[in-house]
Structure formats: structure tokens, C-alpha cells
Amino acid sequence: xxxxxxxxxxxxxxxxxxxxxxxxxxxxxxxxxxxxxxxxxxxxxxxxxxxxxxxxxxxxxxxxxxxxxxxxxxxxxxxxxxxxxxxxxxxxxxxxxxxxxxxxxxxxxxxxxxxxxxxxxx
Amino acid sequence: xxxxxxxxxxxxxxxxxxxxxxxxxxxxxxxxxxxxxxxxxxxxxxxxxxxxxxxxxxxxxxxxxxxxxxxxxxxxxxxxxxxxxxxxxxxxxxxxxxxxxxxxxxxxxxxxxxxxxxxxxxxxxxxxxxxxxxxxxxxxxxxxxxxxxxxxxxxxxxxxxxxxxxxxxxxxxxxxxxxxxxxxxxxxxxxxxx
Numbered sequence: 001x002x003x004x005x006x007x008x009x010x011x012x013x014x015x016x017x018x019x020x021x022x023x024x025x026x027x028x029x030x031x032x033x034x035x036x037x038x039x040x041x042x043x044x045x046x047x048x049x050x051x052x053x054x055x056x057x058x059x060x061x062x063x064x065x066x067x068x069x070x071x072x073x074x075x076x077x078x079x080x081x082x083x084x085x086x087x088x089x090x091x092x093x094x095x096x097x098x099x100x101x102x103x104x105x106x107x108x109x110x111x112x113x114x115x116x117x118x119x120x121x122x
Numbered sequence: 123x124x125x126x127x128x129x130x131x132x133x134x135x136x137x138x139x140x141x142x143x144x145x146x147x148x149x150x151x152x153x154x155x156x157x158x159x160x161x162x163x164x165x166x167x168x169x170x171x172x173x174x175x176x177x178x179x180x181x182x183x184x185x186x187x188x189x190x191x192x193x194x195x196x197x198x199x200x201x202x203x204x205x206x207x208x209x210x211x212x213x214x215x216x217x218x219x220x221x222x223x224x225x226x227x228x229x230x231x232x233x234x235x236x237x238x239x240x241x242x243x244x245x246x247x248x249x250x251x252x253x254x255x256x257x258x259x260x261x262x263x264x265x266x267x268x269x270x271x272x273x274x275x276x277x278x279x280x281x282x283x284x285x286x287x288x289x290x291x292x293x294x295x296x297x298x299x300x301x302x303x304x305x306x307x308x309x310x311x312x313x314x315x316x
Contacts, residue, residue, distance in 0.1 A: 043163070043199035068283055069201035072237055076195060076204050 003103045003112075004030035004058025006085075007096055008049050008070040012036040018093055026100035030057040044073040053077055053085065060084045062103075062112075064096040071122075089122035123261075124221045127181030129314045134175060134190050136309035138168035144305065151298040155285040159200055160298040167198035167206070183221045187214035201238070201283060202299055205247060208233035223314065224258040231255050238282060245278035245285065245292060247299035254307050265311055272296065272304040 005022070009015040015035025023031055032055050034048035049070075053061060061083055065071045071087060078085040088095050095116055102112045125133075141148070141164045149161030170193035175186060187210050195207035212233030213226045220226070231251040240246040253271040257263040273296070280292035283299070 037199035038196075039199075041199065042157070043159070044201075044203070045199065046196050046203070069204065072201055072204035075237060076207065 001060055002030070002058040003060050003062060003099075003109065004032070004056040005096055005100050005103065006049075006052050006056055006061050006063040006074075007031065007033040007035075008044070008052065008063060008065040008074050009033070009035040009092075010042050010044060010066055010070055012040060014066065018096055021093070022097050022100045025097070026104035029100050029103045031100060032056040044069045046073055046076060049073050050077045050080075053081055053083065056083075060109075061086070062099045063087045064090060064092055064099070066092045088116055088120070090116050090119040091121050095119045123223050123315065125183055125217070125223050125226055125314060126221065127178075127183045127186055130183050130186040131175050131178065131181040132313040133310050134168075134171055134186065136313050137306050138172045140305040140309055141165055141168045141302065144301075148298050148302055151296055151301060154295045155280065155288050155292045156298065157200075157284055160202065160302065163198045163200040163202060164302050167194045167203060170194070170197035184214050184217035187211075187217055187226075202247075202302070204237050205234050205299070208237040209251075212236075223310075224255065227251070227258055227310075228255045240282040243278060244281040245275050245297045245300070246280075246282050247297070247303040249275045249278070249297065250300040250303035250307065254303075263307065263311060263315060265308055268304050268307045268311070272300050275300040 007015050007018050012035035015033040019031055019033045032052040034052040037043040038045045063074050063085060065074055074087050098115055099112055145161035145165045149158050152158050152160035171190045174189040174193045191207050191210035191214055194203055209230035212229040216226055216229035234248060240248045242248055242252045250271045257267045275297040280286045285292045
């Protein structure tokens with residue numbers, strides 16, 4: 001079962017920037033991202049987050065978000081999706097980075113979850 | 123009291139009109155303790171609700187509520203999208219079993235609590251919805267009861283949502299989601315209960 005990472009932010013450039021940062025250290029991990037509203041404004045888009053989840057090639061997804069409405073939108077998409085999805089209340093960049101590099105390193109789910117636990121801030 | 127399809131449609135179209143009318147006020151309230159987009163987000167969302175509802179020639183309660191949910195989920199763009207969306211989705215599901223207004227609004231409140239993990243006293247829309255559900259149980263929902271619930275969010279300190287980041291500064295301000303929910307229920311009183 002492959003693991004992937006989904007990044008959801010209120011701003012398209014933040015999502016893209018976090019992706020760029022992480023991809024450098026985890027080139028082989030399927031990482032997808034969604035930022036901002038459908039119109040490119042600040043906010044969350046159900047459609048963009050749904051696309052980020054659907055377009056991720058991994059079987060199981062670790063999702064990271066910046067603020068509340070991105071989480072709630074992830075929650076809604078997760079309810080409608082068949083993929084196993086875990087939404088982490090971790091520090092956004094540190095959490096997404098940690099998960100990605102550990103997946104890249106071939107670590108098991110239990111080990112990744114243990115590393116993410118102390119990063120929980122929300 | 124029953125929520126028929128026609129009444130449900132009239133209720134939500136009235137809500138849309140109230141949101142458009144108070145759009146600037148809602149954003150001003152949000153600017154004080156959040157990100158200042160509640161009015162424009164709700165205006166965009168309810169406009170999409172209106173577009174969806176106007177396509178329904180013979181309204182049926184569950185379908186009206188579902189169309190409202192879909193529009194709000196996809197168009198609001200802020201936290202109120204998933205929150206109002208989950209409320210209407212739960213109401214649409216419940217409407218397949220019963221169209222009793224008290225039971226429907228109670229299901230909506232459960233949808234909001236499930237999605238936002240907020241409870242009474244957290245200074246959120248739950249602080250409007252919960253007293254409204256109680257009033258509906260006693261067949262006693264009035265505009266005064268709604269205003270009282272909304273105004274009671276003023277002295278609270280926000281524990282959920284963007285306003286929770288400003289801490290003590292949220293005290294003394296009305297919660298924008300509680301205010302927009304107030305319009306939803308004033309519209310309900312006008313179109314359905316009176």
C-alpha cells in the first residue's frame with residue numbers, strides 16, 4: 001500500500017510553496033496540493049481539495065492543512081472518498097515535511113504516526 | 123409544524139435576500155475578529171443556492187435542502203461552507219424520514235457540531251442554533267428569541283474558528299456566524315412559522 005501526502009491551504013501560493021519545499025526532499029512520494037478558492041481568492045475550495053485527493057496516486061493519504069476551514073473542507077471530501085485518509089492536526093509545514101520524508105525513506109505507517117504525534121498543535 | 127418543499131424554498135430565498143442586504147455588515151463583524159469575508163462568502167454561497175432552487179419547479183423538501191447544501195459546500199469558500207453545508211446535508215437526510223421543523227433544525231445543529239466540533243458557549247453559530255432548537259421544541263420560536271441568542275454571543279470569548287486566535291479581543295464582538303444564522307431563522311419565522 002503506497003502512502004501519499006495532500007497539502008491544503010487557504011492560499012494557492014502557500015500550498016504551492018509547501019509542495020515545492022517538500023518535493024525537494026521527497027521526490028518519489030505522490031504529493032498533491034490545493035490552495036485558495038475556485039476564483040484564486042483566500043479560502044477553501046471543495047472542488048480543488050477533492051481534485052488534490054483524487055489526483056494523488058497513493059493508496060493511502062496523509063493530509064495537512066493550515067487553518068480551520070481547510071480542515072473542514074478536507075473532512076467533507078474525506079467523508080465522500082473511498083480512499084483511506086488521515087487528517088493530521090500537526091504543525092502544517094513541519095508535519096507535511098516529516099510525513100513526506102519518512103514515506104520517501106520507506107518507513108512504516110506506525111513509525112510515521114509516532115513521529116507526527118509530537119507535532120500536533122491544533 | 124411541517125416544512126413543505128414550497129416553504130423550504132421560500133425560506134431559503136428569503137435567507138438569500140437577507141444575506142445580500144446585510145452582506146457588508148457581516149463582513150464588518152468578521153473583520154473585527156476574523157478575516158473579514160463572512161458577508162461576501164455567504165453572499166456568494168446563498169446566490170448559488172438561489173440559482174439551484176430557481177431550477178426546481180416542484181419543490182420537494184429533501185431535494186430543496188440538498189440543493190442548498192451542495193451550493194453552500196461548493197461556493198462559500200470559508201468555514202461557513204462546510205458548516206452550513208453539513209447542516210443542510212443532515213437536514214436533507216432527515217427530511218426523508220420527517221419534515222417536522224424542530225427535528226430538521228435539530229439534525230442541522232448536529233451536522234454543524236459534527237463538522238466544527240464546537241459546542242454551546244464557544245462563540246460560534248452553534249450559539250444561535252442550539253437555543254433555536256430549544257425554542258422550536260416548545261413551539262416558541264420568535265424574532266425576539268433569535269435576537270436574544272445572537273446578542274448573547276457578544277460577551278463570550280471565542281474558542282473555535284479564526285476568532286479563537288485573537289483570544290480576549292473577541293470578547294464584546296458579535297460572532298458573524300451566529301448573526302448570519304440569526305437571519306436564517308428570522309427568514310424561517312417569516313416564511314414558515316408566522
